[in-house]
Amino acid sequence: MCTALTLTSKDGFHFFGRNMDIDYNFNQSVIFVPRNLDWENVVNGESNKTKYALLGMGTLMNNHPLLADGMNEKGLGCAGLNFLGFAHFEENRLAGKVNLGPYDLMLWILSNFGSVSEVKSALEEVNLINKPFAPKLPVPTLHWMVHDKNEESIVIETTPDRIAVYDNKIGVLTNQPAFDWHIMNLNQYMALSPMQPETTTWHKQQLEPIGNGLGLKGLPGDFYPSSRFVRSAFLKNHAAFLDTKESTISEFFHILGNVAPIGGSVITQEGKQFITLYSSCMCLENGVYYYNTYNNSQINAIDMFKEDLDGHEIKVFKYPDTQAINFQN
Ligand SMILES: C[C@H](CCC(=O)NCCS(=O)(=O)O)[C@H]1CC[C@H]2[C@@H]3[C@H](O)C[C@@H]4C[C@H](O)CC[C@]4(C)[C@H]3C[C@H](O)[C@]12C
Numbered sequence: 001m002c003t004a005l006t007l008t009s010k011d012g013f014h015f016f017g018r019n020m021d022i023d024y025n026f027n028q029s030v031i032f033v034p035r036n037l038d039w040e041n042v043v044n045g046e047s048n049k050t051k052y053a054l055l056g057m058g059t060l061m062n063n064h065p066l067l068a069d070g071m072n073e074k075g076l077g078c079a080g081l082n083f084l085g086f087a088h089f090e091e092n093r094l095a096g097k098v099n100l101g102p103y104d105l106m107l108w109i110l111s112n113f114g115s116v117s118e119v120k121s122a123l124e125e126v127n128l129i130n131k132p133f134a135p136k137l138p139v140p141t142l143h144w145m146v147h148d149k150n151e152e153s154i155v156i157e158t159t160p161d162r163i164a165v166y167d168n169k170i171g172v173l174t175n176q177p178a179f180d181w182h183i184m185n186l187n188q189y190m191a192l193s194p195m196q197p198e199t200t201t202w203h204k205q206q207l208e209p210i211g212n213g214l215g216l217k218g219l220p221g222d223f224y225p226s227s228r229f230v231r232s233a234f235l236k237n238h239a240a241f242l243d244t245k246e247s248t249i250s251e252f253f254h255i256l257g258n259v260a261p262i263g264g265s266v267i268t269q270e271g272k273q274f275i276t277l278y279s280s281c282m283c284l285e286n287g288v289y290y291y292n293t294y295n296n297s298q299i300n301a302i303d304m305f306k307e308d309l310d311g312h313e314i315k316v317f318k319y320p321d322t323q324a325i326n327f328q329n
Pocket residue numbers: 001002020021022026058059066067068080081082083084102103132133137138139140141142175176225
């Protein structure tokens with residue numbers, strides 16, 4: 001389970017982020033990657049250079065950033081979410097195409113493009129290959145959401161029949177099944193409302209709400225992908241406190257918190273605890289990566305523009321996972 005989300009503040013800041021729901025940790029931390037950094041495409045051994053600097057959550061392996069979500073200096077964001085049982089990658093490289101392992105699609109997107117429209121046309125050249133990054137690593141079974149500060153969003157899904165690039169007009173993504181299924185499913189919940197229903201009479205019995213929130217009766221409350229999709233789409237669409245950048249960041253974490261599995265609530269078939277390892281919220285205008293972790297609900301922030309974009313080193317930030325408490329006396 002994972003949930004990705006977009007929100008825009010009334011003072012013009014665009015936010016993009018996600019919950020990372022998982023039953024293990026992948027040695028994740030926030031990673032800064034400067035411009036002009038060489039990286040090797042392991043699918044064909046070709047050398048690439050980053051055009052844009054980027055900042056995101058991931059893991060560094062052989063000095064190669066393997067990203068789970070991130071943004072670049074141009075205000076383009078990307079997140080990879082599980083698409084288990086549906087994602088399909090090709091066995092063979094194709095001449096004349098950009099052949100990439102799925103773990104490198106995000107690095108390729110964020111290091112080369114400045115907007116969703118640029119990504120859309122470039123995707124026509126991409127061929128995703130079913131080859132692990134290293135012999136013992138699994139090929140990640142992902143679909144991706146890409147968002148920019150022009151408020152354009154897409155979802156990329158590669159299935160056996162096609163590479164689908166959907167315009168994401170709702171601004172959320174969860175997991176399987178395919179994005180178009182979730183949108184069709186959403187139609188079934190359009191009657192949900194933040195407003196209270198009016199008092200009515202059934203036969204001779206008058207009926208009235210016993211408390212607030214009756215307009216939302218039927219909103220799925222569980223952590224299944226389709227339920228998180230509906231819940232985050234409703235909450236996002238009705239989010240009320242978006243006046244400023246700060247209030248929007250707060251709303252962002254409130255919405256992600258509402259769809260975040262809590263230890264003990266979801267146990268995998270292997271008997272492992274499925275939790276939201278971290279939640280991220282990236283400001284695409286000012287390049288700040290805000291995040292909190294399962295054991296530290298304080299919001300941490302890393303500003304890409306405080307780093308040397310033309311530097312020569314990848315920087316890995318410490319992952320804060322001990323609860324920080326603001327004692328007031
Ligand atoms: C499993 C993660 C997605 C979380 C998610 O969507 N969970 C939902 C589960 S479910 O459907 O609801 O059951 C994905 C997102 C990014 C992935 C990681 C990134 O792709 C970076 C590397 C890539 C390597 O090839 C594999 C390890 C890895 C470190 C990946 C492990 C795993 O596949 C991650 C962490």
